[in-house]
Amino acid sequence: xxxxxxxxxxxxxxxxxxxxxxxxxxxxxxxxxxxxxxxxxxxxxxxxxxxxxxxxxxxxxxxxxxxxxxxxxxxxxxxxxxxxxxxxxxxxxxxxxxxxxxxxxxxxxxxxxxxxxxxxxxxxxxxxxxxxxxxxxxxxxxxxxxxxxxxxxxxxxxxxxxxxxxxxxxxxxxxxxxxxxxxxxxxxxxxxxxxxxxxxxxxxxxxxxxxxxxxx
Numbered sequence: 001x002x003x004x005x006x007x008x009x010x011x012x013x014x015x016x017x018x019x020x021x022x023x024x025x026x027x028x029x030x031x032x033x034x035x036x037x038x039x040x041x042x043x044x045x046x047x048x049x050x051x052x053x054x055x056x057x058x059x060x061x062x063x064x065x066x067x068x069x070x071x072x073x074x075x076x077x078x079x080x081x082x083x084x085x086x087x088x089x090x091x092x093x094x095x096x097x098x099x100x101x102x103x104x105x106x107x108x109x110x111x112x113x114x115x116x117x118x119x120x121x122x123x124x125x126x127x128x129x130x131x132x133x134x135x136x137x138x139x140x141x142x143x144x145x146x147x148x149x150x151x152x153x154x155x156x157x158x159x160x161x162x163x164x165x166x167x168x169x170x171x172x173x174x175x176x177x178x179x180x181x182x183x184x185x186x187x188x189x190x191x192x193x194x195x196x197x198x199x200x201x202x203x204x205x206x207x208x209x210x211x212x213x214x215x216x
Contacts, residue, residue: 078204
């Protein structure tokens with residue numbers, strides 16, 4: 001869900017692959033006065049996303065109860081989000097190592113443990129095969145809606161520290177944002193062909209139109 005600090009009338013709308021793990025950990029400590037620690041209950045691992053603040057679709061946010069809140073979000077260019085999804089969820093966590101492929105998948109070139117070009121070529125299918133991949137590669141509009149004007153501030157991921165400073169001013173707490181989802185080497189736009197860039201820009205055309213002015 002979004003993070004709602006009712007005491008301070010602050011709401012943060014989270015988006016996967018936009019520093020949301022680090023920010024949620026900060027908000028948890030502000031709200032509770034102690035750092036969050038992962039734990040296990042009945043054999044189920046509990047982390048910040050499923051124990052406290054899961055990221056949910058904008059359509060499911062109960063907006064009426066936060067009408068008076070200062071509302072903010074952090075965004076990232078869709079290509080950067082997809083690349084981060086690949087490096088973290090596919091390469092590091094192996095989300096596509098054991099997915100069940102059909103004969104049609106194999107005929108179409110869909111494979112387990114894909115490299116980056118294969119992942120982008122078949123991104124829509126990989127989202128169908130893996131709920132974690134789908135969640136991390138949903139468009140910004142899925143989590144933030146289609147009206148950027150709803151938010152009081154939208155920060156590019158490069159200015160997440162400015163967001164933290166603003167939260168500090170509003171809550172009276174010192175907020176330091178760490179880096180939680182670090183997974184080895186990075187991929188960049190330079191690693192993509194013109195065709196791959198074009199495909200991603202087409203897939204995320206709505207995000208580019210709605211939120212493009214906030215990217216850096």
